[in-house]
Amino acid sequence: MVSTGPGPNTPRAQNPEDEYILSFGDILRMLWRRLWLIALSMLLFLGAALGYSSVQRPTYEASIKLWVGQAQERDASETNLSASDVQGLQILTITVAEAIDTRRVAEAVIEESGVSTAPGELMNDLSVEPIPETQFVRVKYEDPDPLTAQRIANAYGEVSSDQVSEISSDASAVTATMWDPATLPDEDNIVNPKPARDAVLALVLGTMVGISLAFVLESLDDRLRSAEHVARASGAPVVGTIPGSTTRIRKKT
Incomplete structure (x- = not known):
């Protein structure tokens, strides 16, 4: 009896060697071949970040410190705060x-500073x-x-001190004293943009996109680039190579 081979529509058995998994060495070689692409991506992201930073208007930050205290009736012999007093002041x-x-x-x-802005916008720039x-x-x-930043920061200190005192009772008056007023911000107080920070983030993002x-x-x-690739793609061992051959061999499908 003569047996016939599988018909044209019969699915071919899956050969484990048809599935090629990149080794660590393959990945390194691939990244080396595509190094130009990774470098180009890094340069594009870096250029975009630095260009964006160069057209941004600097934003200055002014800050103050308020000291919060509370007047309490206490015995003359008591010189130290108890743990509950300290905890209460921190909660306050x-x-x-x-x-x-x-x-x-x-x-x-x-009203105090005379700036023309909405309360919501003022609060958006406050911390x-x-x-x-x-x-x-x-x-x-x-x-x-920078002058506006300084003026508003100090206005917050004065207004906060007044309003906290107004709502406190005489028996346990809470105070918020301006301890360290705001000075005029300089280049060290620029919070945005920060070219160095933006450049680092751009390089990291560009590297990830490039990879x-x-x-x-x-x-x-x-394209098959090595004898190992050919062996895995064909399922047959490689018995020899042609030195200097530039012929492109396509992976079988």
Whole structure:
């Protein structure tokens, strides 16, 4: 009996050797071949970041420190604060910080400083944070004009001090004293742009994009570059090579 081979529509058995997995050495060689692409991606991202930074108007930051205290009736013999007193003052400091970052204070600051801006916009450029384990609150304000940044930061200190005193009772009066007023910001107080930071981020992002593109191009490249690749693609051992051959061999599909 004569047996016939598989028909044209019979699926061919999957050969494990048809699936080629890149080794670490293959990846390194691939990255070396595509080094130009990675470098180009890095340069493009770096140029874009530096170009964007060069056209950005600098933003200056001015900051103040407020000291938060509380007047309490205590015995003349008591000279040290108890643990509960210290904890209470730290909680009070957090409360004062939250009170400063409100629309009510922003409206009073606008009136005090004479700036023409909406309270919401003023609060967007404001940063208020209690300094951990202290009775200090740091208030920061950012503006393209260093004089405006200084004026508004100091206005926040004055307004906060007045409003905290107004709402405190005489028995346990809470105070927020301007401890360290804002000075005129200089180049060291520029918060944006930061060319060095932007350049580093651009290089990292450009490298990642370049490597990703290198893998994409490698997956689309069907050229066989070594005897090992030929053996894996054909499923047969390589018995010899032709030195200096420039013929392109295509992977079988």
